[in-house]
Amino acid sequence: MRLNFTVNGRAETVDDVWEGESLLYVLRERAGLPGSKNACEQGECGSCTVYLDGVPVCACLVAAGQAEGREVRTVEGLADGDRLDPIQQAFVDAGAVQCGFCTPGLLVQAHDLIERVPRPSDPEIREALAGNLCRCTGYEKILDAVRLAAERKAGAR
Amino acid sequence: MAIGKAISRVEAGDKVTGAARYTEDVRVAETAHAVLLGSAISAGRVRGIDTRRAERAPGVLAVITHLNRPDFAAVPPTPYTAEGRMPLVDDRIHYAGQYIAVVVAETREQAEHAATLVVVDYHRTSPVPTLDAALSQAYIPRENGLARVPSEYRRGNAEAALAAAPVRVEEEYRTAALSHAPIEPSSTLAYWEGDRLTIYDSTQSVHMHRPLVAIAFGVPEDRVRMYCSLVGGGFGNKSYSWPHVFLAPMAARVVRRPVRVTISRKQVFTGTGHMAATVQTVRLGADQDGRLRALIHDSVNQTSFIDDRQETASAITPYVYAVPDLYARIRVTKVNTGTGGAMRTPGDSAGAFALESALDELAHRLGMDPLELRRRNHADVDPVSGRPWSGKQLLACYDQAAERFGWDRRNPEPGSARDGDDLIGYGMAGGQRTEHQRPAQATVDLTDDGTAVIRSSMVEIGGGGLTTLSQIAADGLGLPTAAVTFQHGDSALPAAAPTFGSMTSGSTGSAVKLAAADALRAAIDLAVGDRRSPLHGADPDDVVAHEGGLRLRDRPGDGESYRALLRRNRINTLRGDGDFQPEGEDAEHAMATFGVHFTEVRINRYLPRVRVVRHVAAFSIGRVLNAKTARNQAQGGIIMRLGAALMENQRPDPVSGRFISPALTDYHVPVNADIGEIDVIFVEEPDTNANPLGARGLGEICAVGICASVANAVHHATGKRVRSLPITPDKLL
Ligand code: FES
Ligand code: FES
Numbered sequence: 001m002r003l004n005f006t007v008n009g010r011a012e013t014v015d016d017v018w019e020g021e022s023l024l025y026v027l028r029e030r031a032g033l034p035g036s037k038n039a040c041e042q043g044e045c046g047s048c049t050v051y052l053d054g055v056p057v058c059a060c061l062v063a064a065g066q067a068e069g070r071e072v073r074t075v076e077g078l079a080d081g082d083r084l085d086p087i088q089q090a091f092v093d094a095g096a097v098q099c100g101f102c103t104p105g106l107l108v109q110a111h112d113l114i115e116r117v118p119r120p121s122d123p124e125i126r127e128a129l130a131g132n133l134c135r136c137t138g139y140e141k142i143l144d145a146v147r148l149a150a151e152r153k154a155g156a157r
Numbered sequence: 158m159a160i161g162k163a164i165s166r167v168e169a170g171d172k173v174t175g176a177a178r179y180t181e182d183v184r185v186a187e188t189a190h191a192v193l194l195g196s197a198i199s200a201g202r203v204r205g206i207d208t209r210r211a212e213r214a215p216g217v218l219a220v221i222t223h224l225n226r227p228d229f230a231a232v233p234p235t236p237y238t239a240e241g242r243m244p245l246v247d248d249r250i251h252y253a254g255q256y257i258a259v260v261v262a263e264t265r266e267q268a269e270h271a272a273t274l275v276v277v278d279y280h281r282t283s284p285v286p287t288l289d290a291a292l293s294q295a296y297i298p299r300e301n302g303l304a305r306v307p308s309e310y311r312r313g314n315a316e317a318a319l320a321a322a323p324v325r326v327e328e329e330y331r332t333a334a335l336s337h338a339p340i341e342p343s344s345t346l347a348y349w350e351g352d353r354l355t356i357y358d359s360t361q362s363v364h365m366h367r368p369l370v371a372i373a374f375g376v377p378e379d380r381v382r383m384y385c386s387l388v389g390g391g392f393g394n395k396s397y398s399w400p401h402v403f404l405a406p407m408a409a410r411v412v413r414r415p416v417r418v419t420i421s422r423k424q425v426f427t428g429t430g431h432m433a434a435t436v437q438t439v440r441l442g443a444d445q446d447g448r449l450r451a452l453i454h455d456s457v458n459q460t461s462f463i464d465d466r467q468e469t470a471s472a473i474t475p476y477v478y479a480v481p482d483l484y485a486r487i488r489v490t491k492v493n494t495g496t497g498g499a500m501r502t503p504g505d506s507a508g509a510f511a512l513e514s515a516l517d518e519l520a521h522r523l524g525m526d527p528l529e530l531r532r533r534n535h536a537d538v539d540p541v542s543g544r545p546w547s548g549k550q551l552l553a554c555y556d557q558a559a560e561r562f563g564w565d566r567r568n569p570e571p572g573s574a575r576d577g578d579d580l581i582g583y584g585m586a587g588g589q590r591t592e593h594q595r596p597a598q599a600t601v602d603l604t605d606d607g608t609a610v611i612r613s614s615m616v617e618i619g620g621g622g623l624t625t626l627s628q629i630a631a632d633g634l635g636l637p638t639a640a641v642t643f644q645h646g647d648s649a650l651p652a653a654a655p656t657f658g659s660m661t662s663g664s665t666g667s668a669v670k671l672a673a674a675d676a677l678r679a680a681i682d683l684a685v686g687d688r689r690s691p692l693h694g695a696d697p698d699d700v701v702a703h704e705g706g707l708r709l710r711d712r713p714g715d716g717e718s719y720r721a722l723l724r725r726n727r728i729n730t731l732r733g734d735g736d737f738q739p740e741g742e743d744a745e746h747a748m749a750t751f752g753v754h755f756t757e758v759r760i761n762r763y764l765p766r767v768r769v770v771r772h773v774a775a776f777s778i779g780r781v782l783n784a785k786t787a788r789n790q791a792q793g794g795i796i797m798r799l800g801a802a803l804m805e806n807q808r809p810d811p812v813s814g815r816f817i818s819p820a821l822t823d824y825h826v827p828v829n830a831d832i833g834e835i836d837v838i839f840v841e842e843p844d845t846n847a848n849p850l851g852a853r854g855l856g857e858i859c860a861v862g863i864c865a866s867v868a869n870a871v872h873h874a875t876g877k878r879v880r881s882l883p884i885t886p887d888k889l890l
Contacts, residue, residue, distance in 0.1 A: 018264070018266055018267075021266055025265075025266070029264075033175070034175070034178070034181075034182035034184075035174070035175020035176070036175070037179075037340070037341070037389070038181065038342075038419075039340045039341060039342060039389075040342075040422040040821055041421070041422065042422065042820070042822075044422070044820060044821035044822050045340060045821055047340055074175065075173075075174065075175035076174065078174075084170075084173065084174070088173040088174065089173075091169070091173050092165050092166075092170065092173055093165060095165065095166075095785045095786070095788070095789045097166065097169045097172045097173060098390075098619035098620070098621070098789055098790070098793060099340070099341070099387070099388060099389045099390040099618060099619030100168075100169075100172030100173075100177055100387070100389065100619065101179065101339075101340040101341045101389025101390055102340045103173060104175050130828050133340060133821060133826060133828060134340065135338055135339055135340050135390050135392070135793075135797065135826060136340075136390050136619045136793045137789060137792070137793050137796075138792045138796030138797070138827070138832060138835065139796070139827075139828070140792050140796075140832065140834075140835055141789055141792070
């Protein structure tokens with residue numbers, strides 16, 4: 001089938017999509033956007049998290065066809081040109097990135113949290129990120145990064 | 158100085174924008190996709206396998222089984238070939254999930270679909286399901302030439318000394334099988350051009366694994382090029398070549414196209430090893446004043462029917478405390494499970510749980526502070542060889558961590574500290590890891606634009622090696638870290654030490670340091686011999702690197718930039734070579750890393766789930782190369798082991814032996830909501846006895862001793878001694 005959707009602000013048409021394919025597969029294999037990671041393909045880890053019409057979803061659980069006519073935003077679409085989004089910059093500065101495989105999904109999830117809750121409490125951060133597994137960092141620095149990004153964003157307002 | 162500075166990792170920008178390319182992100186035209194079909198039974202053989210429907214399914218290019226597979230040229234040596242039996246060689250089934258067919262198709266989805274159409278007729282035999290079922294069959298494996306540690310160690314007469322000791326502790330401890338569970342599933346992409354093989358593999362070492370593939374396919378090593386620049390976590394499961402690594406090139410030969418195999422999340426659990434479950438006994442004998450007289454540490458772990466892989470739980474024991482009479486033994490026993498593999502931290506994590514728990518029991522029996530007990534038995538020199546340590550700041554670690562933690566506030570009475578319905582416990586434990594070093598090579602090129610390029614095959618696994626090694630080269634040449642780039646993860650580059658066994662800092666770091674020094678030397682020689690240089694005629698020993706160039710040590714004004722020097726001489730690059738060769742067995746010093754952990758737990762009286770609210774650790778690892786990446790790595794290692802202490806368990810089905818929780822939803826790893834505050838202290842002391850850089854490894858020592866520290870805190874909180882991991886609520890009811 002043919003799939004039309006918008007990804008990171010750009011209109012995208014991909015052909016020969018098989019019905020059984022996931023949105024993650026389409027992004028990674030057909031749209032040239034391998035930033036979102038395939039780590040479990042069953043909704044367990046959050047590494048594939050992307051925005052679908054502004055709501056974070058596990059792209060591995062979304063059938064490709066469900067994205068028809070909708071708007072997708074991936075980790076590749078968070079930065080504004082060369083300027084990192086505050087959440088990206090905070091992950092770098094706080095040392096929240098180690099192997100980096102969980103990072104793309106965590107960034108989207110954390111980005112959404114700060115959009116919704118500009119100054120999240122620690123329990124709110126933990127809750128929001130509980131579906132995103134990271135095996136390297138032990139989360140401490142990820143929490144720091146979210147706090148830092150929230151502070152910076154609030155300061156800039 | 159860049160070394161020691163807390164700078165952000167150099168590849169972080171790529172990792173936060175999605176630009177970083179891992180093995181599964183590499184795209185090669187015409188790639189076909191393979192899916193591996195695993196056995197549904199755990200013991201027996203494949204009586205028949207019908208692949209006809211699968212072969213006719215859309216997009217399918219080939220279905221490869223033991224019946225139609227090409228031959229391997231040879232079996233490459235273990236242990237880095239993970240399994241001693243090559244995949245698909247015969248009809249035998251030794252564990253559930255063992256690969257019995259490879260389905261290759263145009264897309265991964267098509268291959269997955271076709272794999273469901275393969276019909277297998279199994280002949281079942283009765284499996285040995287668990288370690289307990291096999292315990293009576295434990296044996297000492299015949300010596301494997303590649304094993305680093307002996308299966309048995311003895312000094313003095315431990316049995317007699319134990320019998321004579323006035324105070325004794327004799328207990329059995331158990332650790333569960335664990336999964337590395339890295340977030341990146343292993344992936345291999347292979348293609349042939351004649352007898353040349355290119356292979357992108359999620360490996361912790363391109364140079365350790367390339368020869369294995371070359372041997373398996375009977376091609377000269379220089380015909381194989383292996384790449385891996387970034388690994389999405391490994392913790393040891395990518396330190397071996399597992400069967401899929403050999404199946405991808407095999408499938409590529411069969412279909413004459415590039416083939417990618419990415420294993421499924423389930424197969425990460427069954428197809429890339431695990432930390433084997435252990436049953437250990439520790440017997441301690443001591444004087445009334447806490448001096449250890451005898452120590453016997455006996456360990457048995459499950460292994461598979463195809464390998465004798467030891468989880469070397471008691472290997473470190475002879476080195477840790479000053480005990481005159483000691484016996485340690487490591488046995489294995491065969492279970493219908495996959496072969497285990499080294500997982501952070503092989504042997505020592507499991508062993509420390511038993512040894513450091515037993516010491517806590519001894520302290521309790523003696524009415525002595527557990528920290529004081531360890532102080533009294535401190536090994537001032539290596540108890541095995543009698544050699545001095547290259548560096549050991551364990552006593553300072555004890556002091557600093559105890560103070561930071563507030564250990565002196567602890568009332569020794571179990572159950573004495575409460576807060577409402579919460580029982581509060583303080584526990585502590587030590588850790589030690591033998592330091593390993595490997596030969597490593599690197600080059601550092603100074604270029605005529607005033608930058609430097611490191612070339613070494615190192616793989617970045619998340620530990621921060623790219624960053625710390627860039628800092629080392631920058632320091633050696635007087636450049637900012639930003640002026641250093643790193644070509645890595647390619648077997649065509651000089652051979653780095655593998656990114657496992659905590660060898661990046663010490664070994665590859667030393668090679669980079671030597672290479673940078675060599676490049677500097679070349680630049681100095683060029684300058685002092687060049688009439689047009691302000692440094693012409695100077696004594697080379699008086700010239701130093703400074704801010705992007707050279708100058709005289711005593712006359713800062715006299716000097717020039719690398720850029721000017723190289724351009725004037727029309728030289729594009731000046732290459733420095735670094736070849737680090739460890740001293741090996743006859744070294745003057747014994748080398749190890751040391752640590753201590755202090756843990757506060759809180760346990761609700763009515764719902765006894767253990768929460769770790771505070772953990773303080775201190776490590777003696779020589780010099781710290783980058784405070785930020787080091788702290789990150791240590792915290793990650795601690796949390797990984799907190800998972801082993803409290804929740805992680807690869808449980809075998811008691812009948813079939815198959816792992817019953819091969820999914821992240823069932824195999825619980827710590828998540829954000831589980832973790833309290835974690836504080837890490839480094840007691841630094843540049844250890845140039847160990848290597849030119851003065852640094853020892855961190856990646857492994859950081860994960861040794863945590864489970865015992867938690868168990869000891871649980872005992873302090875509740876009076877209950879839990880001797881089997883993980884410490885789940887049911888064990889406290
Ligand atoms: S890959 Fe989608 S949740 Fe794990
Ligand atoms: S940084 Fe490796 S999994 Fe999170």
